[in-house]
Amino acid sequence: xxxxxxxxxxxxxxxxxxxxxxxxxxxxxxxxxxxxxxxxxxxxxxxxxxxxxxxxxxxxxxxxxxxxxxxxxxxxxxxxxxxxxxxxxxxxxxxxxxxxxxxxxxxxxxxxxxxxxxxxxxxxxxxxxxxxxxxxxxxxxxxxxxxxxxxxxxxxxxxxxxxxxxxxxxxxxxxxxxxxxxxxxxxxxxxxxxxxxxxxxxxxxxxxxxxxxxxxxxxxxxxxxxxxxxxxxxxxxxxxxxxxxxxxxxxxxxxxxxxxxxxxxxxxxxxxxxxxxxxxxxxxxxxxxxxxxxxxxxxxxxxxxxxxxx
Amino acid sequence: xxxxxxxxxxxxxxxxxxxxxxxxxxxxxxxxxxxxxxxxxxxxxxxxxxxxxxxxxxxxxxxxxxxxxxxxxxxxxxxxxxxxxxxxxxxxxxxxxxxxxxxxxxxxxxxxxxxxxxxxxxxxxxxxxxxxxxxxxxxxxxxxxxxxxxxxxxxxxxxxxxxxxxxxxxxxxxxxxxxxxxxxxxxxxxxxxxxxxxxxxxxxxxxxxxxxxxxxxxxxxxxxxxxxxxxxxxxxxxxxxxxxxxxxxxxxxxxxxxxxxxxxxxxxxxxxxxxxxxxxxxxxxxxxxxxxxxxxxxxxxxxxxxxxxx
Numbered sequence: 001x002x003x004x005x006x007x008x009x010x011x012x013x014x015x016x017x018x019x020x021x022x023x024x025x026x027x028x029x030x031x032x033x034x035x036x037x038x039x040x041x042x043x044x045x046x047x048x049x050x051x052x053x054x055x056x057x058x059x060x061x062x063x064x065x066x067x068x069x070x071x072x073x074x075x076x077x078x079x080x081x082x083x084x085x086x087x088x089x090x091x092x093x094x095x096x097x098x099x100x101x102x103x104x105x106x107x108x109x110x111x112x113x114x115x116x117x118x119x120x121x122x123x124x125x126x127x128x129x130x131x132x133x134x135x136x137x138x139x140x141x142x143x144x145x146x147x148x149x150x151x152x153x154x155x156x157x158x159x160x161x162x163x164x165x166x167x168x169x170x171x172x173x174x175x176x177x178x179x180x181x182x183x184x185x186x187x188x189x190x191x192x193x194x195x196x197x198x199x200x201x202x203x204x205x206x207x208x209x210x211x212x213x214x215x216x217x218x219x220x221x222x223x224x225x226x227x228x229x230x231x232x233x234x235x236x237x238x239x240x241x242x243x244x245x246x247x248x249x250x251x252x253x254x255x256x257x258x259x260x261x262x263x264x265x266x267x268x269x270x271x272x273x274x275x276x277x278x279x280x281x282x283x284x285x286x287x288x289x290x291x292x293x294x295x296x297x298x299x300x301x302x303x304x305x306x307x308x309x310x
Numbered sequence: 311x312x313x314x315x316x317x318x319x320x321x322x323x324x325x326x327x328x329x330x331x332x333x334x335x336x337x338x339x340x341x342x343x344x345x346x347x348x349x350x351x352x353x354x355x356x357x358x359x360x361x362x363x364x365x366x367x368x369x370x371x372x373x374x375x376x377x378x379x380x381x382x383x384x385x386x387x388x389x390x391x392x393x394x395x396x397x398x399x400x401x402x403x404x405x406x407x408x409x410x411x412x413x414x415x416x417x418x419x420x421x422x423x424x425x426x427x428x429x430x431x432x433x434x435x436x437x438x439x440x441x442x443x444x445x446x447x448x449x450x451x452x453x454x455x456x457x458x459x460x461x462x463x464x465x466x467x468x469x470x471x472x473x474x475x476x477x478x479x480x481x482x483x484x485x486x487x488x489x490x491x492x493x494x495x496x497x498x499x500x501x502x503x504x505x506x507x508x509x510x511x512x513x514x515x516x517x518x519x520x521x522x523x524x525x526x527x528x529x530x531x532x533x534x535x536x537x538x539x540x541x542x543x544x545x546x547x548x549x550x551x552x553x554x555x556x557x558x559x560x561x562x563x564x565x566x567x568x569x570x571x572x573x574x575x576x577x578x579x580x581x582x583x584x585x586x587x588x589x590x591x592x593x594x595x596x597x598x599x600x601x602x603x604x605x606x607x608x609x610x611x612x613x614x615x616x617x618x619x620x
Contacts, residue, residue, distance in 0.1 A: 044594065058593045058594075060593060067591075067593065069593070178572075179572045179578045179581075180578060241588070245585070248558060248562070248589075249562060249582075252558070252559060252562035252563050253562050253563075253572070262488075262489045262563070268489045268490060269593060269594045271489075272559075272591065273593055275555070275591035276591060277590065277591060277592070278551070278588065278589070278590050278591075279558075279588070279589050279591075280587065280588050281377075281582065281585035281586060281587060281588075281589075282587070283368045283370060283377065283379070283579060283583055284354065284368075284579045
C-alpha cells in the first residue's frame with residue numbers, strides 16, 4: 001500500500017486522459033442543464049500565451065439560469081513566482097486541468113451553486129486532485145440542505161466513510177466570509193491535494209472526483225425543479241441581489257481558484273464568469289427580526305449537521 | 311535639515327491633534343456635499359474591540375449621489391500578525407487615523423470619486439502620512455480630466471514641484487486593475503509613507519495632506535456641477551453598472567485600505583461603504599467600435615499626461 005501510494009505521488013496517470021474526461025464532464029453537465037432551459041450555452045475557445053487554454057461555456061438570460069458558466073481548462077507552463085513563494089516551492093512548471101462552474105439562477109427561490117473538479121501536476125513529480133460542491137441558497141430551505149448533504153454524503157461514503165465528515169468541515173471553513181462572520185451558504189464538500197494527503201491513491205482519487213462530477217447535475221436539478229416555478233417579489237429579488245454581493249465578496253477576497261487564475265494570467269472573463277450578473281451593496285442592511293431573511297442569516301454558520309432531521 | 315528630518319521620523323506631532331483635524335475635514339466635506347443635495351448624511355459611531363473606532367457618514371439615494379460615504383476613523387492596538395509579516399515588522403502596536411471617502415453618483419455623466427488622507431504611527435517610533443484622490447469617470451471627458459489634474463498639480467506645486475510628477479505616476483500604478491489591464495479611471499495622485507520617503511518633514515507633510523483634503527470638495531463639486539443636470543439613457547446607466555463592477559473588483563482584489571481594514575478587524579460596513587450601490591457583470595462584454603464606451607476604454611491606461619492640451 002505504501003508503495004502504491006508513492007507511485008501515486010509520482011504521477012502514474014496520463015494527464016491527457018484526465019483532461020479528456022473533464023471535457024466529457026463539461027459536455028454532460030451542459031446538456032443536462034439545457035434540458036430545463038429555453039436558452040443554450042455559447043462556447044468560447046481560448047488559449048493562454050504561456051501554455052494551454054480552455055473552453056468556456058456561458059448561458060445567459062435563460063428562463064431559469066440568469067447566468068450559468070461551465071468552464072473546462074487545461075493550462076501549463078512555468079509556475080508564477082507569486083505561487084512559488086506562497087507554496088514555498090522551487091522553480092518549476094505546473095499543469096492544471098479541470099471543470100469549474102457557477103450558476104446564478106434568476107429566481108431567488110433557486111440557490112446559487114458552484115462545483116469544481118481539478119487535477120494538478122508539478123514538474124517535481126507531485127500531483128493531486130481537488131474539488132468540491134457548495135450550495136448558496138438566497139433563502140435557506142432546510143429540506144433542500146438536508147437532501148443536498150445526504151446526497152454528497154452517499155457519494156463520499158461509497159469511497160470512504162471518513163470523506164464526508166472531513167470534506168464537509170473543510171467546506172465550512174473554506175466557503176466562509178470571515179469579514180462578515182458568515183458562511184457563503186449551506187456549504188457542501190471541499191477537498192484539495194488528494195493523494196498527497198494520503199486519502200486515496202491517485203487512481204482512487206480520480207474515481208472519487210469523477211463520482212462527484214457526475215453527481216452534480218442530477219443533484220442540483222432536483223433542487224432547481226423543486227422551486228423553479230415559484231413566484232417571487234421585488235423584495236425577494238432585492239435580497240437576492242444583496243446575497244449576490246456577498247458571493248462577489250467571497251470570490252474576489254478569498255477564493256483560491258480566482259486568485260490562482262488571476263495570478264497565472266488566465267483568461268479574466270473565464271475566471272470572473274463566477275461573478276453575479278447583478279449585485280447590490282446596501283450600507284448596513286439589517287434584516288427584520290423573525291423575517292425569512294434573518295432566519296437565513298442565522299443558518300449561515302459553520303458546524304451545522306445538515307444530514308439529520310432536527 | 312537632516313536633524314529636522316530625523317525628528318519627524320520619531321513622531322514629533324501630537325496624534326490627537328491630527329485626528330481632531332481629520333474630524334473637521336470630514337465635517338467640512340459633508341457640509342459642502344450636502345449643499346448640492348436634497349438628502350442628508352446619516353452618521354454611525356462605532357468602536358473597535360481592539361481599540362479605537364470611527365464616525366461613518368453615509369448619504370443614500372440622493373438626487374445626485376446614489377451612495378456617498380465619508381468616514382473618519384481612529385484605530386489602534388496590537389498590529390495583526392498578517393500585517394507584521396507583510397511589512398516584515400517585529401511585534402508592535404499601531405495607530406491609524408484619517409478620512410476616507412467614495413462617492414457613487416446616480417448619473418453616469420458624473421464620475422465616481424475617491425479620496426483618502428491618513429496618518430500612521432507604529433510603536434517603534436516610525437510614523438508617516440499618506441493619501442490620494444482619484445477620479446473614475448464612466449465616460450471620460452478630457453476637459454474634466456485636464457481640469458482635475460491641473461488642480462491637483464497646482465496644490466502639489468505649492469509644496470514641492472517634484473510632488474505632482476511622482477504622485478501622479480504612483481496613482482497610475484496603484485489604481486490599476488492588473489487582470490483587466492485597465493486603470494480604474496483617469497487617476498489623480500497617490501502617496502504613502504510620506505516623511506519616511508523623505509519627501510518632507512512630518513509637519514510639512516501634514517500641511518500638504520491638509521491642502522489635499524481641503525482641495526477635494528471644491529474640485530469634485532466643480533465637475534459634479536458641470537454634468538449633474540444632463541439626461542441619461544438606460545444604455546448609459548447599464549455601462550455605468552459595468553464600470554462599477556470594475557470598481558468593485560479593484561476594491562476587493564487590490565485596494566490596500568480595504569485589505570488593511572479587513573485584516574485589522576475593522577467595521578466591515580464602514581470598510582465596504584466604498585462598494586457600488588449596484589453593479590453588473592456581463593460575460594465578455596465588447597464595446598462597439600468607435601462608441602463612447604470604447605473611447606473611454608482606450609483612455610483607461612497609464613502614462614497619459616492629462617495636464618496639457620493635446
